[in-house]
Amino acid sequence: MPWVQVRTCEASGVVVAIPRLPVGLSESEVTATLQTLIAGLLAQRKIERPVLWYYTPMMLLFTRGIEAAAVVYDMDELADVDGKLVPMPINRTTLNLLYGLDLHDDDAAEAWLASRAEPVEVVKTSEDVVVSAVGRELYETFFQGYTRKQWGLDPSELDKSVTARVPTRTNTDDRYFTDIFQAMPLEGYTRMFERMLDHENIRVETGLDYRDIVDGVSFDKLVYTGPIDEFFDHCYGPLPYRSLRFQHETLDRPWFQSVATVNSPAEATPYTRVTEYKHLTGQSHPMTSVTFEYPTSEGDPYYPIPRAENQALFKRYEKLAQARPDVIFSGRLATYRYYNMDQVVGQALATYRKMDRIQPVIATELPDIAASARS
Numbered sequence: 001m002p003w004v005q006v007r008t009c010e011a012s013g014v015v016v017a018i019p020r021l022p023v024g025l026s027e028s029e030v031t032a033t034l035q036t037l038i039a040g041l042l043a044q045r046k047i048e049r050p051v052l053w054y055y056t057p058m059m060l061l062f063t064r065g066i067e068a069a070a071v072v073y074d075m076d077e078l079a080d081v082d083g084k085l086v087p088m089p090i091n092r093t094t095l096n097l098l099y100g101l102d103l104h105d106d107d108a109a110e111a112w113l114a115s116r117a118e119p120v121e122v123v124k125t126s127e128d129v130v131v132s133a134v135g136r137e138l139y140e141t142f143f144q145g146y147t148r149k150q151w152g153l154d155p156s157e158l159d160k161s162v163t164a165r166v167p168t169r170t171n172t173d174d175r176y177f178t179d180i181f182q183a184m185p186l187e188g189y190t191r192m193f194e195r196m197l198d199h200e201n202i203r204v205e206t207g208l209d210y211r212d213i214v215d216g217v218s219f220d221k222l223v224y225t226g227p228i229d230e231f232f233d234h235c236y237g238p239l240p241y242r243s244l245r246f247q248h249e250t251l252d253r254p255w256f257q258s259v260a261t262v263n264s265p266a267e268a269t270p271y272t273r274v275t276e277y278k279h280l281t282g283q284s285h286p287m288t289s290v291t292f293e294y295p296t297s298e299g300d301p302y303y304p305i306p307r308a309e310n311q312a313l314f315k316r317y318e319k320l321a322q323a324r325p326d327v328i329f330s331g332r333l334a335t336y337r338y339y340n341m342d343q344v345v346g347q348a349l350a351t352y353r354k355m356d357r358i359q360p361v362i363a364t365e366l367p368d369i370a371a372s373a374r375s
């Protein structure tokens, strides 16, 4: 079975990663093989608890049957270009569909892109990154309008790191991310966090400003994940953030779109993308729920805005943070970094490891203080 990668993991389980259906095998053959493989490992007591990643809804049933920790999910994304749905990130299929081409292989796609790319001496901005890779026309089609909506800024005003997050491919891989392991928590993130909090007996108080309670709490170390400028009373002025307004809709139809997320790069369309959750969860239901994303400058801060002057301002706050060894600043807002979820989790785990034997917040009095702050 050369197509199976088996790794035992910390929980004495097994991870089986099959990003794509192996050539020449049907889904039922793959399922049967995996069932035999896992049953064998269990019987030989090589594993105690199987944890399985796979990519088809059929396999979800299987993973649930064996109490898997997560459901599998390969993030596919399309862009709506004048009503035509094409893969995003740009790949060979995107080029063939958009321009009626017949680019057969990577070399052909690479040569085609090279003929369009505009050399940029020093790649500094988000415009430079894209124009130098795919040329101005594709830049305008996929990036310029979307970015202006998303950030309220032209790509030429944003650091190169923003659009550099999105690769250009010459193959036909139409996944948004190419990580081998892509999965959603089996019962959703809410349940996952409930379990973690219950397990550690952590009490959570919401709807409070930490300032209202912090003076009454004794701690050795405070972990702060809010905006760093807010922590220091905006003493150097506010750091800019970008927010989103989510418009949730439940529709009386089984499906709204063919993949989880469809981007709308045209500047004239006021939202940036629509996500349909059933693609993520594998849920089967006669109705469907979708969310339209409208970027805004108002509202909860979601995105730090990567550009030189903002980074310079952040550095001043970071200096203040370095003078507070009693506080650990962690997360997107407290470290002003445009991190993905996996990177935020990685940062938190690395910070925890560094804390070593230091006790986290001791907050035995928190409930009383929280109650008095509310009254």
Ligand SMILES: O=c1ccn([C@@H]2O[C@H](COP(=O)(O)OP(=O)(O)O[C@H]3O[C@@H]([C@H](O)CO)[C@H](O)[C@H]3O)[C@@H](O)[C@H]2O)c(=O)[nH]1
Binding pocket: 077, 079, 088, 142, 143, 144, 146, 147, 150, 162, 163, 165, 166, 176, 261, 263, 265, 273, 275, 340
């Ligand atoms: O069609 C597009 C897509 C992107 N851009 C520009 O690139 C920037 C970064 O894109 P992305 O990483 O997709 O942005 P975001 O952080 O909002 O995406 C996260 O959401 C999910 C997923 O994509 C949801 O569908 C994923 O986990 C994260 O990457 C973007 O801001 C644009 O400037 C573009 O121009 N056109």
